[in-house]
Amino acid sequence: DIVMTQSPDSLAVSLGERATINCKSSQSVLYSDNNKNYLAWYQQRPGQPPKVLITWASTRESGVPDRFSGSGSGTDFTLTISSLQAEDVAVYYCHQYYGTPLTFGQGTKVEIK
């Protein structure tokens, strides 16, 4: 199984400041045939299902604000919120879809400082 480990477990950031979440996979999720990283980021607000923000490690989904960005390759990935807004308070998960079983990071809770 591919184990996904996020850091930190939680972070508090002031409005307008940057938030950075890291995700490390126990094996590479980069598929050599197409040079794509099978890694997505989700946002889950309280009482809501997860919503996908980023796919292929760095492709922002349609409608997602451009303050959200993803980077990384292989086993190390980062989700950055460039200027935290109140509506960004949520838990964020990384997810690998490279292999079965599909796995998720444990989640990172983002709060306002």
Next chain:
Amino acid sequence: EVQLVESGGGLVQPGGSLRLSCAASGFSLGNYWMSWVRQAPGKGLEWVANIKEDGSEKNYMNSVRGRFSISRDNAENSLYLQMNSLRAEDTAIYYCARDRYCNAAGCFWRWLAPWGQGTLVTVSS
């Protein structure tokens, strides 16, 4: 609009059974693998099972294999999860989610999206 709606959750005693349903609309179910993912209260996301677009292949997480059974009816645009021998640790919100996309060229791994709103399963005496 692509939409998934789960139903069938509730309170069940340990050792009991429950059948969850997921109604799909706005897309052709027969072109996608489908997954069930659960989330225990206050915990993270845990993939449970998935099923090939034609139902010919099924995968399960270790702790539910032999107790849970995933199935689908593409003509009815529905996905199911039969849960038997339920345990307290199965208590969670269960979400259905769209998985891999398939066409004549093959199946393509993709992220899980969209997700339904979920249905709560509580296993308790």
